Amino acid sequence: TQLLEQSPQFLSIQEGENLTVYCNSSSVFSSLQWYRQEPGEGPVLLVTVVTGGEVKKLKRLTFQFGDARKDSSLHITAAQPGDTGLYLCAGARGGSEKLVFGKGTKLTVNP
Amino acid sequence: NAGVTQTPKFQVLKTGQSMTLQCAQDMNHEYMSWYRQDPGMGLRLIHYSVGAGITDQGEVPNGYNVSRSTTEDFPLRLLSAAPSQTSVYFCASRRQGARNEQYFGPGTRLTVT
Numbered sequence: 001t002q003l004l005e006q007s008p009q010f011l012s013i014q015e016g017e018n019l020t021v022y023c024n025s026s027s028v029f030s031s032l033q034w035y036r037q038e039p040g041e042g043p044v045l046l047v048t049v050v051t052g053g054e055v056k057k058l059k060r061l062t063f064q065f066g067d068a069r070k071d072s073s074l075h076i077t078a079a080q081p082g083d084t085g086l087y088l089c090a091g092a093r094g095g096s097e098k099l100v101f102g103k104g105t106k107l108t109v110n111p
Numbered sequence: 112n113a114g115v116t117q118t119p120k121f122q123v124l125k126t127g128q129s130m131t132l133q134c135a136q137d138m139n140h141e142y143m144s145w146y147r148q149d150p151g152m153g154l155r156l157i158h159y160s161v162g163a164g165i166t167d168q169g170e171v172p173n174g175y176n177v178s179r180s181t182t183e184d185f186p187l188r189l190l191s192a193a194p195s196q197t198s199v200y201f202c203a204s205r206r207q208g209a210r211n212e213q214y215f216g217p218g219t220r221l222t223v224t
Contacts, residue, residue, distance in 0.1 A: 041218070043213075045213065092211040097161060099156065101153045103151060103153035
């Protein structure tokens, strides 16, 4: 059973388009993170959200944590080819030291 | 700072061979973890450590051993490699109390034939 379900699995769009990626679970998380991974490299942390309903912005990226802390979304405005990569959400439950990852959304932004 | 470093970058093993994947961090992080990444499976936790001398199992520990003799190093040992262990392996570290915000190494791509 996958604790964190990401959708869509693949997304191919044109430069300038907007997109939203979702990360859903039936479990409550004390914190949720988004990472971006480029081919041949390790994931790089983009943001951490900890409060239900929290919204964080990172330039053209907007991250939201659901009110019940069971889901999150990543919205990219005016996507650019440099946004291409694998986007991973990851969550920690309660006081657990273990981080659970979704399977990722592979985004391709075409020039 | 170099951050999290991993060696080797690539490795090919024959079934039954043993090897150690090296991981080191220079950020004085207490927590270190090993993950494997397989197509369509995401990142899965193998073993983790909350400090020198302390290790625990993750989601997929079978076939792997770890030890943590220093804060900086966290090697992953494959005692008898199997084709099912073909994967990309990532080491990660974080500070205590850092809300699980992890720094990842560049990965080791392992192929077992």
